[in-house]
Amino acid sequence: VTPPLLLRLPNEADNTEGYALLREEASVHQVMLPEGLPVWLVTRYEDVKAGLRDERLAVDPQLLSSPVHKFGGRRIPEDTLTSSGRHMLNTDGPEHRRLRALVNAEMSSGSVIRWRAGIERMVHEHLDRLEELGRHAGDQPVNLMPGFVNPLPADIIGMVIGIDPGQRPTAARLVRNLLSGGDTASPEMIDWYHELIDLIVATIERKRANPGDDLISLLVSKPEQIGVRDLLSTITALLVGGPPTTATTMAYGTIVLSRRPDLLERTLADEAEVAATVEELLRHHPPFPFATWRFTTEDVELGGVTIPKDATVLLSLAAANRDPRAYADADAVCPHRENEPTHLAFGSGVHRCVGAWLARLELTVTLPALFRRFPRLSLAVPADELVWTRVVFDRRLESLPVWLHGRPR
Ligand code: HEM
Numbered sequence: 001v002t003p004p005l006l007l008r009l010p011n012e013a014d015n016t017e018g019y020a021l022l023r024e025e026a027s028v029h030q031v032m033l034p035e036g037l038p039v040w041l042v043t044r045y046e047d048v049k050a051g052l053r054d055e056r057l058a059v060d061p062q063l064l065s066s067p068v069h070k071f072g073g074r075r076i077p078e079d080t081l082t083s084s085g086r087h088m089l090n091t092d093g094p095e096h097r098r099l100r101a102l103v104n105a106e107m108s109s110g111s112v113i114r115w116r117a118g119i120e121r122m123v124h125e126h127l128d129r130l131e132e133l134g135r136h137a138g139d140q141p142v143n144l145m146p147g148f149v150n151p152l153p154a155d156i157i158g159m160v161i162g163i164d165p166g167q168r169p170t171a172a173r174l175v176r177n178l179l180s181g182g183d184t185a186s187p188e189m190i191d192w193y194h195e196l197i198d199l200i201v202a203t204i205e206r207k208r209a210n211p212g213d214d215l216i217s218l219l220v221s222k223p224e225q226i227g228v229r230d231l232l233s234t235i236t237a238l239l240v241g242g243p244p245t246t247a248t249t250m251a252y253g254t255i256v257l258s259r260r261p262d263l264l265e266r267t268l269a270d271e272a273e274v275a276a277t278v279e280e281l282l283r284h285h286p287p288f289p290f291a292t293w294r295f296t297t298e299d300v301e302l303g304g305v306t307i308p309k310d311a312t313v314l315l316s317l318a319a320a321n322r323d324p325r326a327y328a329d330a331d332a333v334c335p336h337r338e339n340e341p342t343h344l345a346f347g348s349g350v351h352r353c354v355g356a357w358l359a360r361l362e363l364t365v366t367l368p369a370l371f372r373r374f375p376r377l378s379l380a381v382p383a384d385e386l387v388w389t390r391v392v393f394d395r396r397l398e399s400l401p402v403w404l405h406g407r408p409r
Helices: 012-025 045-052 093-101 109-137 144-149 151-161 165-178 187-209 215-221 228-241 243-259 261-267 271-284 317-321 356-373
Strands: 028-032 038-042 294-296 300-302 305-307 312-315 401-403
Touching: 012 317, 038 045, 045 300, 045 312, 045 317, 093 228, 109 144, 109 151, 109 356, 144 151, 144 243, 151 165, 151 215, 151 228, 151 243, 151 356, 165 187, 165 228, 187 215, 187 228, 215 228, 228 243, 243 261, 243 271, 243 356, 261 271, 261 356, 271 356
Parallel strands: 038 312
Antiparallel strands: 028 038, 294 312, 300 305
16 A cells, blocks of 8 residues: 655644644554655654653664665754764663763753843843844844844853854854755765864863853763763754754744734733743644654554554654644644643653753743834734745744834834
8 A cells, every 4th residue: 555645744734734634534644755755653642642752662763673764874864963973862761861861950940040141131132133133124024033033042052052152153053054954965064064063072172171151061070971972962962952943933932922912912921921822832833843753663553553663653743732632722822721731842751852941941031022122023924924944853934024113104
């Protein structure tokens, strides 16, 4: 039987309609990705959550006994960095626990608070720059992606990790290039990768000599010796994993709040409301529509279907988060779903997002600050004309044109 072809990766519209159709037909489908890769797609909340928490679904492609896929060491065409080195995103079991433990405690809700003042300062600096951009643009709209949403989380992760302020734009540019979906074996990709590694190595050397309140300083000061390889791959995973996803929720939050004055007013009321809105934005539009690839290390039954050993599984966080079996009025943005299950935008189980508390902190500081500075901010194009990229693992917005002070008359 030829599996149905998943021609288009889901965009915002498919997130509602395309997935609803699939999800209602069956929880588990065999589909062919446009690259010609056959995968098992899981769509219902309970099964996606069970899959995330099932360690027979491994993330390490090296565990595949027969590498039937033409990954060539990579897992997907745009997967540049998850296959470089050993780190949280591509290891399982004890190796994963060891690597995750290097930074886990530092990324807890209690620990990330120490970066709050720094984040607030950066948000205001970036808002000042945005205001300046707006002045230059005159009566033209401003593109919020390059103007605010992309550089801010990249700057914040640079501070958290310990990259010098002068080097942060370079690090951000290299990460952006490496995630651009180009051929990972091309000479320019290899050059960018080496440039990024050189930048991190130089940062590690500086922090050894001159430690601060950042992750690299902390890691190099640990009494148990951390090898340079683990250090490099862990720092790279954080640098790559964090900014694009956080930027997507910043952009999505801006779109939703600019069109929902009732929600904006409630969100600005107090911190608890901001937190509730951020959780709901993440549920409604998870930046990673899928968890990272899973590989079955044995036959696994999921949603009444036996997925054979050595299969590739895509767990759809986007479909699960809109499952009416889990959420009432699942397609509506409706904060305060305390009596409903936790959304899966950050995953679940041992691989759940290590940066989740940092991301929440960034979003709860940034979204109210943006709308307090520009209370009349509005989209300069209809929301359904915004273009989302079709990279498998993180959906990003190409451009977000806004009127900072409302549409000129
Ligand atoms: C809104 C923002 C974010 C979202 C929606 C998000 C989403 C996710 C998801 C879904 C996973 C689990 C993947 C899986 O199980 O296959 C994950 C893991 C991870 N995330 Fe995030 N993430 C965000 C922000 C961040 C930030 C800011 C950082 C870095 C500081 C980060 C670093 C990581 C790392 C290193 C992992 C791997 C954890 C592990 O496998 O143990 N993420 N993220």
